Amino acid sequence: MKKGPVLRAIDLSLQRGSRFIYEDFSIDLEIGLTAVLGPNGVGKTTLLEALSDPATIRRGEVRLNDEPFERGSGDAPYFARTGFLPQKWTSYRGFSVRDTVSYVAWLKGLDSRASNDAVARVLRDLDLEHLARERVHKLSGGIQQRVGLAEAFVHDPLLVLLDEPTVGLDPEQRSIVRRYLKNEAKTKAIVLSTHLTDDVEAIADRVVVVLKGSIVFDGTPDELVALNTAAENNTAGIEAGYLEVIRLNSTGAL
Amino acid sequence: MVVIRSILLRSPVAVGVILILILEITSALGNTTPGFNLWADRINGLTNTSILAAVVAAGVSALEANRWQASNRVRLRTASRSHLRVRSYHAGAVLLPLALAFWVAVAAVAAHAAFTGTYGAPSMLWLVSLCCAIVLAGTIGYVVGSVLPHRWYVGPAAALALYAAYVLLLASRAPYGIVSLFPASSNYDSVFTRKILATLGSQSIFFLSLSALLLLLLGLKTIPLLRNLFLAAPFVILVVASGLTVITTNGQVTTGNNPRDFICVGERPTLCLNPGYAAAIDPLQSEYRRFADLTAGTPLAPERLEQNVQGIGDEPVAGSRSAYLEQWAAPDDLTFSVFRYVKKYGSASQCSNAEGSYYGAEVDSWLSNFYESTYGSAANAVSRALAEQTPEQGTAWFRAHYDSYASCSLTANDMP
Numbered sequence: 001m002k003k004g005p006v007l008r009a010i011d012l013s014l015q016r017g018s019r020f021i022y023e024d025f026s027i028d029l030e031i032g033l034t035a036v037l038g039p040n041g042v043g044k045t046t047l048l049e050a051l052s053d054p055a056t057i058r059r060g061e062v063r064l065n066d067e068p069f070e071r072g073s074g075d076a077p078y079f080a081r082t083g084f085l086p087q088k089w090t091s092y093r094g095f096s097v098r099d100t101v102s103y104v105a106w107l108k109g110l111d112s113r114a115s116n117d118a119v120a121r122v123l124r125d126l127d128l129e130h131l132a133r134e135r136v137h138k139l140s141g142g143i144q145q146r147v148g149l150a151e152a153f154v155h156d157p158l159l160v161l162l163d164e165p166t167v168g169l170d171p172e173q174r175s176i177v178r179r180y181l182k183n184e185a186k187t188k189a190i191v192l193s194t195h196l197t198d199d200v201e202a203i204a205d206r207v208v209v210v211l212k213g214s215i216v217f218d219g220t221p222d223e224l225v226a227l228n229t230a231a232e233n234n235t236a237g238i239e240a241g242y243l244e245v246i247r248l249n250s251t252g253a254l
Numbered sequence: 255m256v257v258i259r260s261i262l263l264r265s266p267v268a269v270g271v272i273l274i275l276i277l278e279i280t281s282a283l284g285n286t287t288p289g290f291n292l293w294a295d296r297i298n299g300l301t302n303t304s305i306l307a308a309v310v311a312a313g314v315s316a317l318e319a320n321r322w323q324a325s326n327r328v329r330l331r332t333a334s335r336s337h338l339r340v341r342s343y344h345a346g347a348v349l350l351p352l353a354l355a356f357w358v359a360v361a362a363v364a365a366h367a368a369f370t371g372t373y374g375a376p377s378m379l380w381l382v383s384l385c386c387a388i389v390l391a392g393t394i395g396y397v398v399g400s401v402l403p404h405r406w407y408v409g410p411a412a413a414l415a416l417y418a419a420y421v422l423l424l425a426s427r428a429p430y431g432i433v434s435l436f437p438a439s440s441n442y443d444s445v446f447t448r449k450i451l452a453t454l455g456s457q458s459i460f461f462l463s464l465s466a467l468l469l470l471l472l473g474l475k476t477i478p479l480l481r482n483l484f485l486a487a488p489f490v491i492l493v494v495a496s497g498l499t500v501i502t503t504n505g506q507v508t509t510g511n512n513p514r515d516f517i518c519v520g521e522r523p524t525l526c527l528n529p530g531y532a533a534a535i536d537p538l539q540s541e542y543r544r545f546a547d548l549t550a551g552t553p554l555a556p557e558r559l560e561q562n563v564q565g566i567g568d569e570p571v572a573g574s575r576s577a578y579l580e581q582w583a584a585p586d587d588l589t590f591s592v593f594r595y596v597k598k599y600g601s602a603s604q605c606s607n608a609e610g611s612y613y614g615a616e617v618d619s620w621l622s623n624f625y626e627s628t629y630g631s632a633a634n635a636v637s638r639a640l641a642e643q644t645p646e647q648g649t650a651w652f653r654a655h656y657d658s659y660a661s662c663s664l665t666a667n668d669m670p
Contacts, residue, residue, distance in 0.1 A: 052331075052332055076334040082332070094261075096260075107330075107334070109334045135264075151329075
């Protein structure tokens with residue numbers, strides 16, 4: 001693997017409809033787990049969707065492993081090395097868990113032998129082996145979410161973009177997912193958009209807070225916690241630090 | 255393989271496969287000429303179902319494509335395999351089982367035909383054309399389902415729209431060449447036709463190349479560039495060339511032709527029927543022998559009869575005349591055959607006066623033993639008088655009055 005950031009997004013301009021959410025936005029993503037925090041509607045999903053498919057980006061440059069994303073027929077290497085779990089993950093009705101993950105492995109370019117091995121590994125790691133033959137649409141929301149995660153990781157990508165992956169998971173499932181992500185983050189750049197600050201505290205190596213199209217905080221979870229000087233009464237830790245960042249930026253103090 | 259297996263087992267395509275199997279087999283086996291067992295009828299049965307098969311193919315393909323597209327939008331967008339390849343695999347997984355269902359139905363019909371001694375053989379190109387029509391109908395449904403937003407009614411709506419388009423096309427009285435470009439056939443096969451392979455082949459190529467072109471356009475991820483145009487060009491050329499061939503031949507896939515594959519029985523007359531109609535040959539020969547006895551010594555008496563289809567390739571060899579037999583559901587069908595002989599070779603075509611026509615028609619019915627009236631020979635005094643003669647009296651009477659009959663100048667005074 002080349003040294004330096006896994007992904008460099010440089011001077012991106014991202015729109016939702018006719019409204020610009022980001023202008024001249026840049027971010028570098030490195031090996032490890034980066035949590036993206038921000039208020040509702042700030043554009044976390046827009047950012048992850050854009051990075052999942054840079055062809056939708058109006059202006060700016062995206063480089064994966066220092067190779068620029070190429071539109072059209074040259075986009076295959078980028079997609080082969082990225083995984084994405086969208087916020088609204090949908091399964092193909094009728095497919096079993098194994099079918100679903102195998103299908104994505106095929107879409108990502110794995111041949112059948114590699115696909116079989118990869119699917120077996122990811123199902124085992126996410127504790128889905130015993131559900132491999134079950135039809136996805138008959139499973140609970142939490143388990144479906146784990147199938148979505150399995151999809152995002154099955155082809156062993158370099159960059160994984162996860163839009164609120166732990167929403168709807170019970171404590172046991174959340175524990176499985178956190179353990180898995182923590183382990184995968186040793187060799188991959190994982191970007192996680194979330195509202196759940198305890199996830200950030202548990203597994204993130206880096207926290208990025210976005211507001212009004214800009215990064216208003218970029219540091220470790222401990223650094224975010226340390227920002228909590230306002231001593232909010234009813235919050236603590238990451239959440240308090242995050243709220244302080246938002247408060248300071250909303251009032252223009254930071 | 256995952257896609258193909260799962261789609262086969264867990265999608266509306268499975269329903270489509272079963273429906274096509276049931277429709278094709280029941281229609282092919284249920285479509286018979288009463289009294290006979292002909293491959294041409296099996297083909298017509300398969301052909302009659304083509305609009306229903308097209309509707310089923312379009313409906314299930316639209317439904318499947320619509321839900322696949324909706325649930326895989328993100329996966330497709332971020333796939334590293336070529337969009338065209340992914341799309342064509344899925345389209346293949348939808349369309350091939352539908353086409354295969356048609357061939358399984360054909361195989362079942364062929365097995366039935368083999369065990370029941372069905373006469374004739376299917377035209378492979380005709381069958382290929384029917385199959386290609388299913389593929390095109392399915393492709394149209396697939397494209398519609400892929401481009402429309404996800405709604406439960408997309409499949410049924412696509413099926414209904416295809417049927418409505420067919421009805422409108424027929425109602426528009428468009429030339430048959432244009433109608434023949436629609437993926438549903440209304441052609442008619444018979445023992446007494448020769449297939450026009452150029453039209454059938456062009457039709458098949460048109461259906462397939464248009465399917466390929468539609469799928470190619472759907473599978474191209476970006477607005478067509480020069481490379482995409484280059485890919486599409488061969489299919490465009492095939493669509494245009496084959497379509498023009500079908501239009502210029504006005505969609506005609508058969509032409510009248512008597513294969514002269516006969517089995518013959520009897521003397522005075524010798525009756526020759528196609529082997530597919532052999533079941534009726536003895537009773538029909540009896541009817542013609544009775545007729546020959548009554549007309550003995552006149553030019554109307556047949557010596558040798560060859561089965562033909564009236565007006566289509568109706569050219570008996572020298573010394574023979576045509577006998578027509580379409581079906582044998584009742585004894586009337588045999589006497590009707592004799593009646594048609596009399597109408598063709600008798601005086602009917604000479605008649606222009608009312609009295610001569612009336613008595614000529616009564617004589618025709620008596621000679622053929624076929625009466626259009628439900629009262630039969632008891633319908634009126636003239637027919638009763640003719641029928642009450644002994645065969646010898648009848649023969650003598652007809653010979654004596656043949657000239658008047660032939661010139662359509664029979665009067666009441668001539669009647670027995």
